[in-house]
Amino acid sequence: MTIKSEQMEKGSSAGGAVVKKLIPYGGYYTNKVPGHDVELTETGPATPMGEYMRRFWHPICMSMELTDTPRFLKILSEELVAFRDGSGRVGVLHAHCVHRGASLEYGAIQERGIQCCYHGMVFDVDGTCLHAPFPKGEEAEAEKYACSIRQGAYKAVERNGLVFAYMGPPDEEPPFPEWEGNFTVLPTDELVPYSNFQHCNWLQVQDNAADNYHTAALHAGKNVVDGHYQGTTFDEVGAASMEVPPDMQFIPVQQGRSLACAGARRADKDHLFVRVQHQVLPNLSLHAYTSEDGLSKKLFSRFHMIRWTVPVDDENSKMIGWRVMGPGIDTRGVGNKELVGYETIDFLEGQVAMRRPERFGKYKLEDMPPIPPNHRERAHYKDAQYAPGDYEAIISQRPIAVHSLEHPTKFDAGLYLFRKMLRDAVRGTNPAAGPAEFAQWLRDVGATPNSYCSGNVFEIPEGATVEEEVAQRRRISKAVVAILTESDRLKGEERAAFVRAKMEELEKSARK
Structure with missing residues (x-):
């Protein structure tokens, strides 16, 4: 037995970390699974990597996924809904309606924006509430209410069949990176x-x-x-x-x-x-x-x-x-x-x-x-x-x-x-x-x-x-x-x- 293997069998440390015993049938000594690397692997809101990633543009779905019904997505641990409205604009909104939380995946796509199925709130692609369905005669109150709420929204762009979104602070939005002018593709390709x-x-x-x-x-x-x-x-x-x-x-x-x-x-x-x-x-x-x-x-x-x-x-x-x-x-x-x-x-x-x-x-x-x-x-x-x-x-x-x-x-x-x-x-x-x-x-x-x-x-x-x-x-x-x-x-x-x-x-x- 070498000195190195003797040390390992005794469970000596190297660089401050305990070295596992390298012995035949020694699974018992390696059956404990430590935690994952939180800093690099977790990407939800307020996590270090999640905040870093949110400062970049990311593809979130294919254009073909945007049909006549909204597309539910989960990106960076956020529940989202993507859709193309009747005017051809792409919207990426938080899935849960800011009014009462019903998911916009069951909403109806409008000529402009999307309508929540639960009470009829209509939201534009930037999150603006375009319509609050108050009773007739309460239009002023409806307009006031609509101005008081805003659905969470992210800016989206399309490139060659993919939908990209920027999910960071609006005032820190980077340029959309057109690598080599939208990549180098020969005329035949x-x-x-x-x-x-x-x-x-x-x-x-x-x-x-x-x-x-x-x-x-x-x-x-x-x-x-x-x-x-x-x-x-x-x-x-x-x-x-x-x-x-x-x-x-x-x-x-x-x-x-x-x-x-x-x-x-x-x-x-x-x-x-x-x-x-x-x-x-x-x-x-x-x-x-x-x-x-x-x-x-x-x-x-x-x-x-x-x-x-x-x-x-x-x-x-x-x-x-x-x-x-x-x-x-x-x-x-x-x-x-x-x-x-x-x-x-x-x-x-x-x-x-x-x-x-x-x-x-x-x-x-x-x-x-x-x-x-x-x-x-x-x-x-x-x-x-x-x-x-x-x-x-x-x-x-x-x-x-x-x-x-x-x-x-x-x-x-x-x-x-x-x-x-x-x-x-x-x-x-x-x-x-x-x-x-x-x-x-x-x-x-x-x-x-x-x-x-x-x-x-x-x-x-x-x-x-x-x-x-x-x-x-x-x-x-x-x-x-x-x-x-x-x-x-x-x-x-x-x-x-x-x-x-x-x-x-x-x-x-x-x-x-």
């Missing part, structure tokens, strides 16, 4: 909206986006039980290159407001695939092409998936955003627009709770079968056990993951660094990431900040030795992020041309 419910805390869903290593295990065909494929693996719908464990470099950028996650993989001995994902505070992630085989040169390929992880409450969340569809980004033609939408996504079965045949056909929102809160009650639970996807891995970490029970490795560095960046932003230890400074930065860049997200395939031969290859992968990854940082002063095609020219130089220098 389009932003296709989707919304996927997740039965767990928002942060473990966001953690997964910064966990660039898990694809090598979770999505590898060799790990599927007895060939029970469910579309979860890159063997089927993606690229084998994604099953190669990446060499990761995690670099805070944009003054600590975001994180560049650069992963270098070998597609073959002549092609080095460097994929950069971009994590932006507090809950935005931008992903490069997920089905890249890495066998053809490609420099500065852009967005393939854009998503926000939006808290519903502390034990539920949404992945909501856009898939970029079309031949410009999907060079292998493996995407399927028909499978992108409400509670469905074409990017690997197992990303969402639904594993049912009906998700592959046309359906209306009201026809969607309910998803049991207990994932073990789902109809395709056994299929999920055979070939689990991100959904199973993420929600099985408990409704709220307990960080103090984790034992991270070096390849977990990205999500731990992003957690630190969140904490610094919430506590004010990185002023640049504070809400006011973040909003000012958006104003300074015209509300069109640049993203580091990119997919790059270099024609660079494999190093002569393992040591040379490792050093080369790391050097190239860091150089790619440095080029993207240097390009941050430019916009649009000028920036793209600059980046590609610099990457050509980088490739040539590596081939010498």
Whole structure:
């Protein structure tokens, strides 16, 4: 027995914390589950993270969810109702009528605003009471009453099939961030909206986006039980290159407001695939092409998936955003627009709770079968056990993951660094990431900040030795992020041309 294991068996402490006993069949010593990280995981009103998040715009639902009846939503632990009135305006109001508390989800949508079912109060999209149904002859009193109340309301905007809301103080509203002028999409491509419910805390869903290593295990065909494929693996719908464990470099950028996650993989001995994902505070992630085989040169390929992880409450969340569809980004033609939408996504079965045949056909929102809160009650639970996807891995970490029970490795560095960046932003230890400074930065860049997200395939031969290859992968990854940082002063095609020219130089220098 080593000295270290002797100390652990005796329950010695390290860094002030009691070390659990590492002995065979020692479950008794590890059966106590401590509390979750309140500061980062809880997002209700008056919580540190909740107050920080409320200073940003968040997608709350898809435009297709706004039908001829109001849409009940829960966002950041607040009960809301979203609707589109007869004039086409989108309203996002507190669900419970300010008069007597009946839910506006049962209200009637008006040409202007929404009418409560209980007593007929009518509220505009900004919360103004437009009508109080007093008896005839009491119009003056009705007007006085209407002026004395106001329904809680949040400003909303629509972009490419998604509804966004700002839920913070009105006088602190930031610019709506039109990343790169509403994202970089080639003329052949389009932003296709989707919304996927997740039965767990928002942060473990966001953690997964910064966990660039898990694809090598979770999505590898060799790990599927007895060939029970469910579309979860890159063997089927993606690229084998994604099953190669990446060499990761995690670099805070944009003054600590975001994180560049650069992963270098070998597609073959002549092609080095460097994929950069971009994590932006507090809950935005931008992903490069997920089905890249890495066998053809490609420099500065852009967005393939854009998503926000939006808290519903502390034990539920949404992945909501856009898939970029079309031949410009999907060079292998493996995407399927028909499978992108409400509670469905074409990017690997197992990303969402639904594993049912009906998700592959046309359906209306009201026809969607309910998803049991207990994932073990789902109809395709056994299929999920055979070939689990991100959904199973993420929600099985408990409704709220307990960080103090984790034992991270070096390849977990990205999500731990992003957690630190969140904490610094919430506590004010990185002023640049504070809400006011973040909003000012958006104003300074015209509300069109640049993203580091990119997919790059270099024609660079494999190093002569393992040591040379490792050093080369790391050097190239860091150089790619440095080029993207240097390009941050430019916009649009000028920036793209600059980046590609610099990457050509980088490739040539590596081939010498």
